[in-house]
Amino acid sequence: MAHAANNSVMESELDLIRARYVASLDITIIELDVLLNAIGSPDSDRALAAIRSRVHKIAGVAPMLGFSRIGELARQIETALEGRATSLDPGKARLVRDQLEHLLDELERCL
């Protein structure tokens, strides 16, 4: 009985964290959208570094809150950008753009 009550408390705390996370996604979407448009611009390298930092966090947290598809997409982008110190070649840049578009679509579905 006590165990069930405890589970229910934990579930509701998890729901609160999930709700806060979802509420923060609109900002994440805007940021990623701006960074996506900066790929290929003179600020491209900084944009890619910022994208990698954001998708790194998303890949770690989203699956733990039940958003496994978002986690997968974020991980794919992180892997594509791993260890990258210089600009992407055009083919790779296109791939990252496509992956980012998919991620943004998926994030919007959560709102």
Added chain:
Amino acid sequence: MEILAVDDDEYHRDLLSLALKEMSYTDSTICSSAQEALQLIADRVAPFDCFLLDIEMPGMSGIELCAKIRENPKNEVAPIVMLTALSDREHVEAAFAAGASDYLTKPFDQVELKARLQLAKKHRMENLRFARMRAKVEDIRAELSQEQDVTISTPFRLDDVTGSIEYLAFENYLLRISSDFGGAEIVSVKIGNVASFYENTSISEFRFVINSVGDSISEVLRFRKFFLTYAGNGVFPVLLLGGFGIDVEEFETDLSLFAEEIEITSEDGETIRPRLFVGSGKRTSFIPQRASLSALVAAVDDVEQRSAMNAAEPSLARNISGTPWRNLLGFLRAS
């Protein structure tokens, strides 16, 4: 077990807090940066029992923080579990080299976290036991009455030997490396006449010899990337990283040269020098994670057999099957 968890992501901190609370780790402290963690550690009288560190954090990374924590002797026995979304070789190797005991790849579920924390708890108990043992050995006056605590098969931490890590951390590392890490090779070094040292010298002299041989191995491999440990029974498993194999005969010759000055005079006045053997390398690549432990077993078996054939030391030959160190391999599997 009092845990300090460090993560810069607020949602991850909340999830960790929730998970730790559910597992009844009510004494946990969670903070958001390495600087804050160092301050919390400095402000405490009693050390934390366990650390959970995110690797990728702005400012000081989790790997640098791990090294800083280990610099303080009061944190010597506390397990450090790294939390990372990056399971790449570079970060994991750097974390273990900085003193990490284990790592957990994000995202992880509660069952996985619970298992790693149970393992960390066992690891801490083992470390405490070894630390107590070491303190006893260093106490020369108490040594005679406590010699039975360090047996010939006791693995212990090598002091100030470059590339050396604790035996349990070595096992952890092997368990956690994946086939993506291809190219690792395990080779073992054995002191063929370890029983002579154990039976004819004091515990502190025995430890001196083990440490000196560890130093020699480290010196010979100084241009390579490697992890080294002492598994007991005079056996030193070495994990060679970087995808290059090793010429066993050349390694054995170089090692004998480096180790030729190591000698101990026994109580009977006899001078004993270590006879070193190197087994053939066992590759860990392209095999399932847990099979890496089999590679360790095979590497140690190989050098035990070589040593037994060459040294014809009956007490060691008997140890080839059912070796005492083999019991240690069950440590992780039992968790």
